[in-house]
Amino acid sequence: MTSLFENTDNEDILALQARLTDEDAGVRRIALIELADLEEPEGLLWLVECLARDPSAEVRAEAARLLEAWEDAPVVAALCQALTDSSPTVQAAAAQSLSLLKSEAAGRLILPWVAHAEVGVRVAAFRALRELRLGDAAPAALDALADPEASVRREAVGVLGWLKHLDALPALARLASDDPDSEVRRAATGALGLASDEQVLPALRQALRDPAWAVREEAATTLGKVGHADAGPALIDALEDDYWQVRLRATRSLGRLRYAQALPALIETLGHRISNLRKEAALALGELHDPGAIAPLQAARDDADPEVRKAVRIALAQLQ
Structure with missing residues (x-):
């Protein structure tokens, strides 16, 4: 790993040579940080070299972290390869850096890794692809909905949700209802809000009765996003859920839907x-624009909680 110094006349890089090649891993790691601060192309190549070849996992992990701001093809390729590193710390650092990439070109380099034999690599690759919204990732993500590993299915759902891939709705609806992993069901339930489509309502209503409260909470939220009044009765029922988190999301969604029939239940929740x-409940009552909410809201103006009092004032202003 000395070729860098043989081929450069950059005085700042040459000044770091002794420490970058020091036998002490701690010294090399600090020198790497200083090298990265120079933001020189030659230094970038050294970081890539260190990620691949340094004998210390600590140094390799630092190299992976320092490469997070670079989207050059050699960097992306090196970070992908580092997902298979023998050290979990290096794997995690590489996965984090990949997840911060923003370019479609980087996404195309990452895409082949979603088919890797190692579960952690598939998870990291899909996670990195999620916010890139790379259309080419949709077929692979659809296939991964049947992956035997729940963690991979969760990340594939995330990719399809960010892509707003409407063709995935039937598969996502099946996952929301039937997947054995509650986190997959929760993710799929949230992804069903990617479009206002009546075909997702049965799956969301079923998710609102899921054994896992986090799935029910997600369903209550998503029903408000989908925006169909037909969800109103199920959301009113959810106001009786054993978990207040579910009741809160149902209350919020009833307000978003402006579901008039929810007036008595929301007044009770007040x-x-x-x-x-x-x-x-106060905010939802304001969104209903029903004069029947005025008197209950006026009675709540002296609530002990200042946040409730503020919500009451907002709601009353909407009703005047």
């Missing part, structure tokens, strides 16, 4: 012992 629920 008196709940949990202040966050009272706050959401």
Whole structure:
């Protein structure tokens, strides 16, 4: 790893040579940080070399972290290869750096890795692809919905959700209802909100009765995003959920839907012992634009919680 110094006349890089090649891994790691601060192309190549070949996992992990801001093809390729490193710390650092990439060109280099034999590599590759919104990733993500590993299925759902891939709706609906992993069901339930489509309502209603409260919470949120009044009765039922988090999201969604039939249930929620629920109920009542909410809201103007009082004022202003 001395070729860099044989081929450069950059004085700043040459000044770091002794420490970059020091036997002490801690010294090399600090020198790498200083090298990266120079932002020189030659230094970038050294970082790539260190990621691939340095004997210390600590140094390799630092190289992976320092490469996060670079989207050059050799860097992306090296980070992908580092997902197979023998050190979990290096793998995690490489996965994090890959997840921060922004270019479609980088996404195309990452895409082949979603078919890797190692679960962690597939997970990291899909996670990195998620926010890139690379259309070419959709077929692979659809295939991965049947991956035997729940962690891979979750990340594939995320890719399809960010892509707003409408062709995935039937498969996502099946996952939301039937996947054995509650986190996959939760992710799929959230992804069903990618479009206002009536075909997702049955799956969302079923998710609102899921054994896992986090899935029910996601379903209550997504039903408000989908924006169909037909979801109203199921959301009113969800106001009786054993978990206040589900009731809160259902309250919020009823307000978003402006579901008039929810007036009595929301007025009742306005008196709940949990202040966050009272706050959401007040805001939802304001969104209903129903004069029947005025008197209950006026009665709540002296609520003990200042956030509730603020929500009441907002709601009353909407009703005047």
